[in-house]
Amino acid sequence: MKFIIAIIKPFKLDEVREALSNLGVAGMTVSEVKGFGRQKGQTEIYRGAEYTTNMLPKVKLEIAASDDLAPRIIEVIQQTANTEAIGDGKIFVVDLVSATRIRTGESGETAL
Amino acid sequence: MKFIIAIIKPFKLDEVREALSNLGVAGMTVSEVKGFGRQKGQTEIYRGAEYTTNMLPKVKLEIAASDDLAPRIIEVIQQTANTEAIGDGKIFVVDLVSATRIRTGESGETAL
Amino acid sequence: MKFIIAIIKPFKLDEVREALSNLGVAGMTVSEVKGFGRQKGQTEIYRGAEYTTNMLPKVKLEIAASDDLAPRIIEVIQQTANTEAIGDGKIFVVDLVSATRIRTGESGETAL
Amino acid sequence: MIRKMISGVVGSGVALGFASTAFAQAALIKAPTAAQQLTMINKGDTAWLLVSSALVLMMSVPGLALFYGGLVRTKNMLSVLMQVFMIVSVAGMLWATVGYSMAFTTGFTPGLTPYVGGFSKALMRGIDATTAATTFSNNVYVPELAYFVFQMTFAMITPALIIGSFAERIKFTPLIVFTVLWSILVYYPIAHMVWYWGGPDFMKDTPNEAGLLNHWGALDFAGGTVVHINAGIAGMVGCLMIGKRVGFGRENTPPHSLTMTMIGASLLWVGWFGFNAGSNLEASGVTAVAFVNTMLATCAAAVSWAVIEQVVHRKPSMLGAASGAVAGLVAVTPASGYAHPMTAMVLGLVVSPICFFFVTTVKNKFKYDDTLDVFGVHCVGGITGALATAIVASPALGGQGAADYTKFPYVAAPYSISAQLVTQLEAVTITLLWSGIVSAILFFVIDKTLGLRPTEEIEREGLDINEHGERAYNY
Amino acid sequence: MIRKMISGVVGSGVALGFASTAFAQAALIKAPTAAQQLTMINKGDTAWLLVSSALVLMMSVPGLALFYGGLVRTKNMLSVLMQVFMIVSVAGMLWATVGYSMAFTTGFTPGLTPYVGGFSKALMRGIDATTAATTFSNNVYVPELAYFVFQMTFAMITPALIIGSFAERIKFTPLIVFTVLWSILVYYPIAHMVWYWGGPDFMKDTPNEAGLLNHWGALDFAGGTVVHINAGIAGMVGCLMIGKRVGFGRENTPPHSLTMTMIGASLLWVGWFGFNAGSNLEASGVTAVAFVNTMLATCAAAVSWAVIEQVVHRKPSMLGAASGAVAGLVAVTPASGYAHPMTAMVLGLVVSPICFFFVTTVKNKFKYDDTLDVFGVHCVGGITGALATAIVASPALGGQGAADYTKFPYVAAPYSISAQLVTQLEAVTITLLWSGIVSAILFFVIDKTLGLRPTEEIEREGLDINEHGERAYNY
Amino acid sequence: MIRKMISGVVGSGVALGFASTAFAQAALIKAPTAAQQLTMINKGDTAWLLVSSALVLMMSVPGLALFYGGLVRTKNMLSVLMQVFMIVSVAGMLWATVGYSMAFTTGFTPGLTPYVGGFSKALMRGIDATTAATTFSNNVYVPELAYFVFQMTFAMITPALIIGSFAERIKFTPLIVFTVLWSILVYYPIAHMVWYWGGPDFMKDTPNEAGLLNHWGALDFAGGTVVHINAGIAGMVGCLMIGKRVGFGRENTPPHSLTMTMIGASLLWVGWFGFNAGSNLEASGVTAVAFVNTMLATCAAAVSWAVIEQVVHRKPSMLGAASGAVAGLVAVTPASGYAHPMTAMVLGLVVSPICFFFVTTVKNKFKYDDTLDVFGVHCVGGITGALATAIVASPALGGQGAADYTKFPYVAAPYSISAQLVTQLEAVTITLLWSGIVSAILFFVIDKTLGLRPTEEIEREGLDINEHGERAYNY
Ligand SMILES: Nc1ncnc2c1ncn2[C@@H]1O[C@H](COP(=O)(O)OP(=O)(O)O)[C@@H](O)[C@H]1O
Ligand SMILES: Nc1ncnc2c1ncn2[C@@H]1O[C@H](COP(=O)(O)OP(=O)(O)O)[C@@H](O)[C@H]1O
């Protein structure tokens, strides 16, 4: 199993989620994060003080998936979240050792 | 070492933390996330507009643990966070390559 | 490639980010988390009710890096985020299976 | 017979100089006709009474709603705001329908007059732009509709105060049903007993035309009994009957936004000038007394609460200061027009330690879940104020004393602190019993029929999303 | 000729008793000189009018700004606050510069008098501490500057109301340009048509010295036509011409803070007493009528909106209650000084279902993106109120009727509901057409020159950071 | 000797027409007795003064607290709210105890009269519902308690203004100690010097019965010197002596909630009508002048700040508009009752660029950490206003001029802009020096004894949790 971590632009969330649903992804976990990268942030000015932060609001998706499904998930995210503008984000994958569903105690792919 | 990622219902947090303490887990990191899965969300209505989101508030625990302790941690979480209702959450485990305590620079299991 | 997860004190964020920039780290993802560990929390009192929570505000950095750079990143974080006080945080590392840049579809180290 | 009456004046001699500036030349008219009353209206008084009404509305919405709302958890924020908003609205309509009449007319039969008014002014019959209401000064009148709406705002805020006791665990519709029944069975009768009377130009001829406690001579300048003790005990009864919140004592329930609570407390403070100084019904020197007393008692109580916290916890808190301010406002309410400013300040200093003791020690000892301390602040503070009024009103301590309205023009009545203390105690007891018992019956009946409490799952997830279909924040 | 005029009184006989307390002895003076007018000023009225002005300012900032701001997404919060704050400020300066003169002086030529005033008082020429303005009572005057600033607050809030229709997708500077032009071309003329007249002591001699709709006898106590219909239709036109928000109908756009919306609605409620009861210009019994009507209609409309939601969705919402309250306030505005309190309450009960139908069914059916329902609440509620005024003002239903100011002193005019309904309909139609058409032209021209809409990227990222360089929250 | 006095009137001839409506028949009485003064009280004035007092309280809580609080970081939000709330409360109690007496009675010895009052009214001795205070019109009086509480609200807000300069880095208890000492050693003397005088009916006989600056003829209608310059310089001194915040210039410190700042600025605006127009002490035409000037200067300053930002950064900000509004309010304060509305508007347009220059260029150049720009907005804006008052008050520019109260009834005094400018400059200088030096000594002594600054760790973690044991938000 794989654990996929995707950083995307917040307004793409709904679209990506829908696309993944169609793919048969049953669940995912989403968090609000700030991203730092090539994309430049806006300048904020408060009276005399100017702040340019490169920390931009992003959304992080975490998806546990079977080894089979993982590549297709990555592909779908890459295509759906893409706006061809800098800052579109990344998809990271790590190996998942185990997965357990709390409600039933099941583990392995059936737990996803 | 293992890195355990558990998604649970927010109101179970205190209980789970206590149970893990009893087990000797010295630390963990908690974040607020939104979960998408089988559990259905509430409908919100604002004047004429109806929103049904399946994004539900969850809490994510991240716990680095020794290979020995990991299975018991998983068990305890699974049992404590269980309400036998849909949406109770998942426990994911990945392999941890290294762990470092910033204060001391120690690494390995002693850093946990 | 490695996926580095560092938990640090919030006020150290700017310093760490700068140090990593100097090292050539092009990007990272940051989230606000609560940490539970040896460090003791403050007591809050609201009228008659006293709450001592050991959940303290921390910042979590997630950095995907090449295998070469990873050790130096860890070192820099450990040194910069260090205040020699309890609660300075941890650095965890897991193996990264793949990385993809959404904008271009590139993958591997060039995607970082 | 009538020994003393609620009054907002010193001795009549001086007061007359104040009140009747515009009529200095004219002799006082006993029992003036409706037409004569119209000529005894001063536009400065009308302006003041209308402004006061707006201020009291501001106390409820947004004041009280925010003071309470900031203290609950995010998931229940809207439920508190909504409960206050709707109680205020429903109680407002009810006031126009039957409330004003039940509170401020003579009884359906003479025997009922001491307890409750009749229906002669139900649906606002006979009240229009050309009818007048009495004040506490001879020959000073205000437009009856201004008086109507000023009193209306009191009838609106009182039931809203109650909800703090069982916030985070009550169903919405049953609460509204409770509000309607409680207004009719508790608020209007108590308001009638304390505030109904014939007015200074008429009491000489009809000395029995007054509510029970008014007749006894209980002093309650702006509603310590009618509003705060009344609501406070109803809340306490509700909190006991509904039971504790799920997780009470185990889970942390910190206030979700003390910023909101501070805004609420501040607007309560600002609005309370309408409540207290507005209760003089005219814009005279006594109005300024009530205004100053309100200011000083509040400052003092905010400070003394912060000082106790400094002593006990070494950390004076914003919530403490806000709680103290509200306790001070509650305590000074019945005394506001009677006390000397310096004794009002002392009252403020004293009330906070008392309330602090109740919301910390007593509450923790008996482990009742009075969510927002309606009992500890409003009921206990209200009782403190009601009893203290007997002391601070004493002319011997610089207070305004009481007036004997059975003379025309009225004169100062002889004043005894101990005798007045007994009267105050009686008024407090009657209010506690009446409101406590009737509230218990109402909660019981509603619980058995509609049910008061949501399911545990709903309570956990929050009332906002389950009862109202909304979330307070979507940042 | 003049059949009836805007009036805040019952029959003059009774009203006189009220208004002239202080002058009871003196005979009424027709067409008093400026010096005589100064002696006809009552400080109670002055105090009331100034307080009312402060209350109406509070309706805009922070009231309306929060009511609107809470409903948009976080990323656009400041844009809404800023738009309201700046529109208010710009409209205020414009009022002093030309607005007051264009609204409240005789026409540049007599032929223009029905439509718009001249520039004789531009830059506040001739207005100072010693000039007086008429009220609706014979021989009752107020300082002209008090009247000036009271009316100013109306001119400030009206253009700010418009922005709700196209919130989250408008460029800032073009909006300010629109505000300036719309004030000059729409607001001042309409205000003039509805509110300009010579005053009760002068109309007998100069019966044509009045705005068109005023002359026709349209009843609009506090600005239902001038403020709400006027702004509501301008907003609707803007929303249609600017187009839907990016993602409208696909993305979730829940309110970012209903807490703010509740605070805003509450402050609108509190401030609206200045708006409605202040519109009587003096602190009389009729002022209390307007005050009570405002209170009751709001309570009723808040309740009835919640009830519909209970019926339709089983979940009465805070946003619903707040929307209802505002709908009630809008609807009662033109009727506030005319209706009997019981019919005002009925009006409140009725308006919410109508507005609810528009903001849910109609809006969803026609799929226009009136972001904050300015049309559904302000325009529809305003029209409901304007038409209902013809009914509730009828003396046969306990209303205050209309006055015939062509007599001196003025007398009650004969009243026909159906005839009045026609007049009201005419006034509504003229306002809808004038404001609708001119607004359309303005939006078109500004769009073609400065552009109205930001780029899609900016809209996505939010107006706050892009247009104002700030974020509302940094928790 | 006395050349001119603070005055709120045009020439006395006209003003009398206004003020004495109710006494038109009666001849003016020189040096009326206490009993006669009571008959010279108008209830419209009393209502206005009480409402104004409530409005000024609203400026502090929640107004100023939110305006400031929104600008700090979340972790220090409650510390700001608490500081304002407690300073207001402590200063209120102190006012009743000694402040009023030290500000508004004759000196302990005649030689002290120009500098500070005595203790004859300490603990409110001799002040009750039947004593009266003078206004600026002959034979117009108000209840002394109304005057007492109105002035009290000024004494409450002024020390609270100071804290903005060193927000986020001050210990709570030492700050309260500073407040007490500063009130006694700075505020009461300065208030006495600027505002104390015998009143219009008495100055002819006792022309030396006045504070120093009052005697010199300094014009300060509503407290530009006493409140804003006074607090502004004290804040600046504190900010320099306490030092910069940890991380200043390196870490980002964006406002945690501009929404709160906007609410605060709006409530300051609304409340400021009580401050400025209330300072006329009666509800006359001049009150309306002060009201209109306040409105227009604020609109203009909000707009001009936004315009500069548009020019400099291309992004007009909400914080800029709010800052401009406050700068306008500050600047118009001393001029509010004197200026013609059009010159008040110009003053508003001018003050924002000046303050903008200070809070951006000057502050960045000298790198002092005046956290919330108390110096840049209040002190600089106050000085601008104080000096501009000399210009805009000139009758030649449509201003109200000054009155010569050494005549009875008072008459218009000859007016010279340049002479007045010198007087204003003297008053400004004395205030800057007195407040600056005494504040420096106080900060020094308190720092050496109690310590002013928390540890770096506490400062990093935030004052809320460490000093008050609470968090502002638990979403
Ligand atoms: N090495 C990295 N490790 C973790 N997250 C990263 C890394 N690089 C970029 N990110 C995340 O991806 C987001 C987009 O990266 P950025 O460099 O701005 O644009 P792009 O992905 O188009 O090259 C960043 O905001 C950050 O959240
Ligand atoms: N494949 C997945 N990857 C990551 N998180 C998941 C996945 N499936 C479920 N989750 C998380 O677990 C939560 C519970 O899942 P859900 O399907 O609703 O119920 P259950 O766990 O009882 O089957 C979700 O809200 C989501 O946060």
Ligand SMILES: Nc1ncnc2c1ncn2[C@@H]1O[C@H](COP(=O)(O)OP(=O)(O)O)[C@@H](O)[C@H]1O
């Ligand atoms: N086993 C663990 N798994 C995950 N996070 C941990 C673990 N132990 C500690 N942490 C994180 O590190 C932070 C600091 O740990 P703590 O024990 O307080 O101090 P220190 O790192 O100095 O020993 C905690 O607040 C928590 O966020």
